[in-house]
Amino acid sequence: MKKNVLMLGLAAIAFTACTNEEVTHFAENRAIGFDTFVGKHTKADVKSASLKKFYVYGVYSGTSNSYASGTTTVFNNMPVSLKDGAWKNEDARYWVADKYYKFAAYADGNEGDALNTSFDEAKLVITDYEAGDNDLVFASPAEVTANSQINTNNNISLTFKHLLSKVKFTFTSGFPKNYKMVIYDLKINIPNKATYTESSGWGTASASADKSFTINPINEAYNGITLTQSSGEKYVIPQNNNMLKVTFRVTVTDNGSYSKEATLEASLASGDLTSSNAGSNTWKAGYAYNYKTTIEESNVDTDLKPIQFKVDSNSGVEGWTDAKNDGIDTTPSN
Secondary structure, eight states: OOOOOOOOOOHHHHHHHOOOTTGGGOOGGGBOOEEEEEOOOSSOSOOTTTOOEEEEEEEEESSTTOOSSSOEEEEEEEEEEEETTEEEESSOOBOOTTOEEEEEEEEESTTOOOOSEEOGGGOOEEEEEEOSSSOEEEEOOOOEEHHHHHHHOOOEEEEEEEOSEEEEEEEEEOSOTTOEEEEEEEEEOOOOEEEEETTTEEOOOBOSTTOOEEOOOEEEEEESTTOEEEOOOEEEOOOBOTTOEEEEEEEEEOSSSOEEEEEEEEEOOOOOSSTTTTTOOBOOTTOEEEEEEEEOHHHHOTTOOOOOOOOOTTTSSOOOOOOSOOOOOOOOOO
């Protein structure tokens, strides 16, 4: 088979910890707010225009870049939602003067639920995340000082990045025209659960209930050597794909009695398009991979015999026969 696979943020906790009377009487315009922007994407589900909800963590400390101890929780996996064109915190929180703040936010899809997360030492951890249909995005802005935010009254700007990789498959029929091909039962047996740590990235992925990771199949038949068709997309844990394989079934029919079915398998080893990682066979977060292949006749039916013709070199074209009466009557007519 030709495996030309290419790549072309709760309220009680924060207020309980806050004993400064001045803080509880801050004016509304000194509340902590957020603005968002989703970074580079390739047809990703989560975009700046489609994101409706995210979750935020936040702490403050009296010392810059020191969050191992002596920190106060401000946001503890609290939802922030888009309402009337503006991002609204579930409950208001207010700046404490002369403090240093660190935030982190995530979204599991455009309006996803909260995940199993923690924010120890101001580093987000997402535990046992199972990849599949949702685009997981994450933002971790630089440390900010309360005084600068109070003076400017700006929202915290969140620029999200994609934590997962995305894959799909594109098939081209190598059969002649009038032969119809259907791709179905398209699966990858892949470890699709792992823990993400802000400080170190994704841990080793493990299988989730030993389930196959299914890509949407191609159910519509198509024909012709110039036609191609792509599967649906799935999100995967970034990992080495050197040992991973995709399996699928193919059915080919003509307009009459011919019908043939085959189960095919192909390697996913591919690497990405960047020169520094080319040939690494490792999916990278934020990259979309499109695996392409052409299904040839020999991949489906090894016994297929083509109908062919030849011209006999001796008697393939019959000769001319001379007419007996080949003269021309040149007698003038009366």
